[in-house]
Amino acid sequence: MKKWMQSAFAAAMLLSCFACAPRLMTQGDPVVTPRDELEALVMSDGAHLPLRSWKAQEPKAVLLGLHGFNDYSNAFAMPGEWFAARGVAVYAYDQRGFGRAPGHGLWAGPERMSEDLRSVVKLLQSRHPGLPFYIVGESMGGALLMRSMAEPDAPQVQGIILAAPAVWGWRSLNVLYSSVLWTSAHLVPGWSVSGRGLGRQASDNIEMLRGLGRDPLVIKETKIGTIYGLVDLMDRGAAAAPRIDAPVLLMYGAREEIVPAEPVAAALRQMRPGGRVTPVCYPNGWHMLLRDNDREIVWRDMEAWMSDQTAALPSAFSDLAPCGPLARGEDNP
Numbered sequence: 001m002k003k004w005m006q007s008a009f010a011a012a013m014l015l016s017c018f019a020c021a022p023r024l025m026t027q028g029d030p031v032v033t034p035r036d037e038l039e040a041l042v043m044s045d046g047a048h049l050p051l052r053s054w055k056a057q058e059p060k061a062v063l064l065g066l067h068g069f070n071d072y073s074n075a076f077a078m079p080g081e082w083f084a085a086r087g088v089a090v091y092a093y094d095q096r097g098f099g100r101a102p103g104h105g106l107w108a109g110p111e112r113m114s115e116d117l118r119s120v121v122k123l124l125q126s127r128h129p130g131l132p133f134y135i136v137g138e139s140m141g142g143a144l145l146m147r148s149m150a151e152p153d154a155p156q157v158q159g160i161i162l163a164a165p166a167v168w169g170w171r172s173l174n175v176l177y178s179s180v181l182w183t184s185a186h187l188v189p190g191w192s193v194s195g196r197g198l199g200r201q202a203s204d205n206i207e208m209l210r211g212l213g214r215d216p217l218v219i220k221e222t223k224i225g226t227i228y229g230l231v232d233l234m235d236r237g238a239a240a241a242p243r244i245d246a247p248v249l250l251m252y253g254a255r256e257e258i259v260p261a262e263p264v265a266a267a268l269r270q271m272r273p274g275g276r277v278t279p280v281c282y283p284n285g286w287h288m289l290l291r292d293n294d295r296e297i298v299w300r301d302m303e304a305w306m307s308d309q310t311a312a313l314p315s316a317f318s319d320l321a322p323c324g325p326l327a328r329g330e331d332n333p
Contacts, residue, residue, distance in 0.1 A: 030044040044115070044119065048102070049094055050073065050099060052076070052091065053080075060087040062132070064120065065080075066117070066135065067095065067099075068288075069230055071218060072094045073092035074092075086303060107230070133156075133158055134160065134161060135160050137162055143234045143237030157246065158306075160244075161248075163251050164287050165259070165267065202258055204293050208288075241270040242271070253281070253289055255284060256286060278305060281323035282298065
């Protein structure tokens with residue numbers, strides 16, 4: 001084969017690889033009506049999503065938790081017990097690809113994840129008809145919640161809580177990072193990487209972090225195609241900010257080392273024109289606000305906000321200055 005033909009063939013093979021999107025987990029067509037099986041919720045394609053619950057004796061409200069990346073429903077065990085003792089029924093489910101849900105380690109895609117969320121909300125609202133319903137999204141869960149709340153068929157809830165929402169999408173990545181991720185995800189989507197050695201700390205609750213390291217359901221090494229999917233979801237969450245039509249409590253920590261402040265500040269600025277956003281900055285808060293050592297301060301703010309969205313928060317941390325860009329409302333790439 002002549003040299004120019006060999007070069008052309010190699011280029012064609014390379015382009016054909018680039019044309020392939022990272023593989024999503026296998027999913028079925030709608031075959032059943034979503035149903036509640038108490039410890040699991042069955043989605044329209046028959047997938048069973050494990051459900052955890054922390055029940056209040058006489059619930060006055062319902063709170064649904066959406067866990068972060070590589071985590072699962074156990075992320076809400078700490079706040080779940082605390083809120084249940086105060087009359088708020090708490091639920092959390094393993095999202096597809098995480099915990100004991102189908103497709104462990106694979107990416108389901110934002111459309112499927114949002115559809116699951118809508119189905120879960122409807123099923124849990126049927127358990128508690130007439131009660132105020134709130135959703136809290138932590139990190140990746142926050143990005144999914146933002147994306148879902150901007151859709152025409154968004155869940156009908158009384159408010160959403162964003163805990164360090166992961167809105168660090170394509171528009172926030174520099175060209176080198178985005179290029180390397182895009183290329184790797186299309187050429188070697190099954191390649192796995194870990195976060196070890198990055199020098200980033202997610203919380204000051206060291207015992208909790210050690211527990212996550214010992215938990216076999218917490219994913220330690222992530223397929224590059226799944227990371228690509230996460231960045232896409234984060235980007236969609238950021239883009240959805242101006243279209244969210246629900247009261248929002250946005251929480252961020254001044255000691256955050258995982259999600260940069262600038263994209264969160266940009267999302268906050270885009271949500272503010274609606275006038276129903278309560279931002280709060282925790283001077284000693286890290287990424288895992290609901291499980292940090294100062295977690296009860298965060299929980300009390302959440303409880304107060306769900307009771308009265310116009311009242312001052314118990315923490316009195318309405319000053320955003322410790323969180324830098326959040327106070328300035330800047331969007332610095």
